[in-house]
Amino acid sequence: MAWKLQFDEHEVGVDITARRPSLRVRIGETTHQVEEGAAAGGRFELWVDGARYRGWRWAAGDAVYVRLNGRSFEVRLPRRAAGGEAGGAQDAILASMPGVVVAVECAPGQAVEAGERLLTIESMKLQMTIVASHAATVAAVPVAAGSAFERGAPLVTFVPDAPVKP
């Protein structure tokens, strides 16, 4: 029984190694004994290897936000680490938040270098430049200047990489 989850943008593997006499959870390479205390109104209490932790947590959809010792953490949904996940980088730039396109600075068929400007978008009154993270060829730009987009919407798609790369 294993999960892969996203912890503050890092991927972490988690596994339950024992349920009795107490819960033991392997995180990465090390296994920890876990006991739960009282939880109410967003508060939690937890013992990890005998050390006590008290904090706040909030679950929303696939994310859990945790506040502990003056720091915030974001954990994304545990996904079973079964095989069959699509590998490799995505061949599209997806909007990380909703916004409006200010200017389109690339066109389908155009070869772009890493760092080259592709789009200018505006979100929450801030303008941001979207640049290419790697050299690629633009396949399509499904948005136009002035158009609004939702979180997760593709802004630029690339022609899939040639199989051989230096």
Next chain:
Amino acid sequence: MFRRVLVANRGEIACRVMRTLRALGIDSVAVYHHEDRAAPHVHLADLAVQIESEVPTAAYLDQQQLIMVAQRAGAQAIHPGYGFLSENAAFAAAVTHAGLAFVGPDAALIRLMGDKLRAREFAVAHGVPVAPSAVADDAAALTARARDIGFPLLIKAAAGGGGKGMRIVRSAGELGESVAIAAAEAQRYFGDGRVYAERYIERPRHIEVQILGDGTGNVVHLFERECSLQRRYQKIVEESPAPELAPQLREALCAAAVRLASAARYRNAGTVEFVLAPQGEFYFLEMNTRLQVEHPVTEFVTGVDLVAEQLRIASGAGLRLRQGDLRVSGHAIECRICAEEPQHDFRPATGRVGLLRAPARAWLRFENGVSEGQVITPAFDSMLAKLVAHGATRADAAAALADGLEELVLLGVPTNIDYLTRLLRSTAFLSGRLHTGFLAEHAAALAAVAVPADERAALLAALLAQPEFRRAAFEVPEPHASIGSWRN
């Protein structure tokens, strides 16, 4: 004094204004767009009226609708807060024309200070220094004249603000193109493509002076604020008094601000912004003809309620404060809590405020604009709240603010709370040697440091909030009620 005042704003500033209205026994009228129906200002007001618009921000910018609501609600005045219509001369004129009082200066003054070029001329005419600059009607002439200032220089929009349409030019080769880009940006944002060039001050500080004027030339200052800590040209930490500022320089800055406001026969609370060069020269930047986001630090150190003074002045009761009565007591620091990801160049974030628990202490002010359950969309500014601390010394205020931030729980949307905590505890901040490039310069020292034990515990706490994990761990699924706040 007014009996009923409409607050033409939202978020923390609407709540802030309503608090003083209540303290003065004045009814408050809130306006809100449908998307803001869960926002705290709606519930805080004595009367709340929904305003209509397809685009949420447009509702708060709809002058005729706001004036109509004010009239129907029987308000005698409109307080514009900051942002939105607070520095809109046409709105100030329309409000007055409708027989209501505008809590701010008159339209002509807003127009004067809103035009950066005219404001600079006004400053020069009244002995307030401005940075060496070049002004011209067309791009070619400006490019030619700008060379004489020397490099680096700044291209700024005449109608600008907030860094929009502003560019740093470091060599003559970039000049022509930068002027063109800045003009295009200025045209797009402000509908006014006029730009000018100004000497760029390296490692500048941004110092501003709070003033109050009654409209007859009677002006007092409420000392200065240090606002140098900025990202994306937006302030995130402000304080009063400014650290490491020589007393003569403080006096000169405050005197220049009073001179300018007095010459303009300024009415309302206002702020005169200056750029301070490392060698101590200072230059007029602009005047903000409204309440500032960072006004609470001034209120903490002077004990003056600026909103109450604004209302008194707008109602015609005049200025009751005298310069000799005003003193600075201790030190206050404010930080802006924003929905953003500091680790990704402060990009804005969205989400839903799930849990909100704020510390309550006599030395803290939590100026909040959100409530639990409220969705944070990109429709509005990313600032959610402010936390402000007052201490006997700067170090005390910084420690109290950092403690307060650590206690603050705001979950459900990524915020800069942890970043601000690290900043306030950093030796660089505590040294007091600030400048506008400070956050970029100290980016590495301000990055998050891993605390493996806490991270492990947080990860486990999160896992235990997931039904799927609980089923696997405990076999028999427990009722949702026993796992606290989990919701789908």
